[in-house]
Amino acid sequence: MITLKRLIHSSRSVCSSGFKVDPNYKLKCGLEIHTQLKTKYKLFSLSSSKFDSEPNTNVSYFDCGLPGTLPKLNPEALYLALKTAVALNSDVQSFSTFDRKHYFYPDQPQGFQITQRYHPIARNGYLELNSKFDDITEDSKTINIEQIQIEQDTGKTNYDKYDKLIKIDLNRSNVPLIELVTKPDFENMSQIRAFIKKYQTLVKHLDVCTGDLETGAIRIDLNVSINGGNRVEVKNLGSSSELASALKSEYHRQIQLTKENFPVIQETRGWNGKETVRLRSKEDAVEYRYVPDSELPFINLDPEISREIAAALPDLPDAIITKLISEPYNLELKHAKFFIANKDILNYYYDLFQIVVIDAGKDHKVANNWLVHELIGAFSKFEVPLDISLIPPTKLGEIIIMVSNDELTTTSAKLLLSQLVKSPDDKELTIQELIEKYDVGKIKDITENELSEAVEEVCVYIIANNQDVIEKIVTGKPKSINYLIGLAMKETNGKVNSNVFESKFKELIADYK
Ligand SMILES: Nc1ncnc2c1ncn2[C@@H]1O[C@H](COP(=O)(O)OP(=O)(O)OP(=O)(O)O)[C@@H](O)[C@H]1O
Numbered sequence: 001m002i003t004l005k006r007l008i009h010s011s012r013s014v015c016s017s018g019f020k021v022d023p024n025y026k027l028k029c030g031l032e033i034h035t036q037l038k039t040k041y042k043l044f045s046l047s048s049s050k051f052d053s054e055p056n057t058n059v060s061y062f063d064c065g066l067p068g069t070l071p072k073l074n075p076e077a078l079y080l081a082l083k084t085a086v087a088l089n090s091d092v093q094s095f096s097t098f099d100r101k102h103y104f105y106p107d108q109p110q111g112f113q114i115t116q117r118y119h120p121i122a123r124n125g126y127l128e129l130n131s132k133f134d135d136i137t138e139d140s141k142t143i144n145i146e147q148i149q150i151e152q153d154t155g156k157t158n159y160d161k162y163d164k165l166i167k168i169d170l171n172r173s174n175v176p177l178i179e180l181v182t183k184p185d186f187e188n189m190s191q192i193r194a195f196i197k198k199y200q201t202l203v204k205h206l207d208v209c210t211g212d213l214e215t216g217a218i219r220i221d222l223n224v225s226i227n228g229g230n231r232v233e234v235k236n237l238g239s240s241s242e243l244a245s246a247l248k249s250e251y252h253r254q255i256q257l258t259k260e261n262f263p264v265i266q267e268t269r270g271w272n273g274k275e276t277v278r279l280r281s282k283e284d285a286v287e288y289r290y291v292p293d294s295e296l297p298f299i300n301l302d303p304e305i306s307r308e309i310a311a312a313l314p315d316l317p318d319a320i321i322t323k324l325i326s327e328p329y330n331l332e333l334k335h336a337k338f339f340i341a342n343k344d345i346l347n348y349y350y351d352l353f354q355i356v357v358i359d360a361g362k363d364h365k366v367a368n369n370w371l372v373h374e375l376i377g378a379f380s381k382f383e384v385p386l387d388i389s390l391i392p393p394t395k396l397g398e399i400i401i402m403v404s405n406d407e408l409t410t411t412s413a414k415l416l417l418s419q420l421v422k423s424p425d426d427k428e429l430t431i432q433e434l435i436e437k438y439d440v441g442k443i444k445d446i447t448e449n450e451l452s453e454a455v456e457e458v459c460v461y462i463i464a465n466n467q468d469v470i471e472k473i474v475t476g477k478p479k480s481i482n483y484l485i486g487l488a489m490k491e492t493n494g495k496v497n498s499n500v501f502e503s504k505f506k507e508l509i510a511d512y513k
């Protein structure tokens, strides 16, 4: 919820991590990003790659490494890898192959991982960061991508502290991954953050991955060096805050070593929550004994394929943001960015825009405000997890149009939205039924005189019970009248416009002076 508020209601400063690069110690970073592909089946078998099943229920003979089982490449995984590669401006290779990377680990039952060491599926891509769309301090920054390779995920090792057992879950074994390797082009934390955010948005938008760091769908290794020295790799960082803390710790560790005239040794480190810790040095680097996989055929691609994939790609996030901040949408940039990161909301917005602006001819500001501030704002206010399906665009559209046609007051409409957010059972009711249930319909079928009398009655009652507020108003705090108006609106469920109460209060209070 906090994230939601922050995303929509404020634009974050680029230095928020408190990490600053010391000009005397030039920072250089490269990322290796592992991304799980959202395929139905696994990379080389027909078991499901579903994420949260009971342990060891999505495991074929191949996934658990039984001898005699053979891999068969899942074309959907290849397609998703190609989509990502093309969207990242990479050169798709017409020839690529699979290799075996050997190491023993209990969650790696084959004894090797199938990856693309020598001939990856794509090379030489790039992603452009631009201060207009991304939180970076420079105007623009290009991050070059060395290569994108397809590989298998491993199983999971779970340490059961209570039973003091190590449990292996092979559901993840052989789930398709792509590893994206950037060139060491990052010079500061904001570039890294911005790149990861943009990459997450891209893979979600292309529907190739859920894009979550928290669930491990995206996992990042960070490579760090200073002043042209050796690179240190920090493995398996699970969240952007872990990544930021690990970078800060590693950068300062290398500075400290350099200041004390110690060399920075090329090694692999991990993150223990406080600092980076040594896992292995280059000397004891694992010898993976890469060999070409003899059971998988080469991938030969017609160059036409990448052109066809490029032509079929949807508009990419930056292009959509540019569209959203221009006519006819005129969204604020921060809202457009929020929508693009949340595809359901973006689609919701398009539907709402159609109903309210295009079909009913209302102002774009009305649609934008009600969605961003009132509806999404209501979820934040009541700390209800954002689920816009509770109020479909047709319903919100109807409410907005009624307010705009003066058939419902703004207060009543807000009250209805709050109720819809707070009580999901109301989902089935029509707007008319909701208006009756909560008694918020505008007062109709009564004469002007009857209304005026009713309003006066409410105001007289409130004045009588709030003499202290009246005292304030008459002694120079005229704004306190808003408090009285609020009470009156509450008393009448927002059925009467606030300006009617305002004039009546003013008229009655004038008698006090
Ligand atoms: N001088 C440097 N400073 C910081 N990062 C660097 C430097 N040189 C290379 N890198 C980064 O190191 C990473 C190397 O990744 P790559 O996957 O090619 O090799 P690896 O880490 O040896 O292999 P593995 O996939 O087995 O971990 C890249 O992200 C690259 O940008």
Ligand SMILES: [Mg+2]
Binding pocket: 032, 179, 181
């Ligand atoms: Mg790597």
Ligand SMILES: [Mg+2]
Binding pocket: 032, 221, 233
């Ligand atoms: Mg590495």
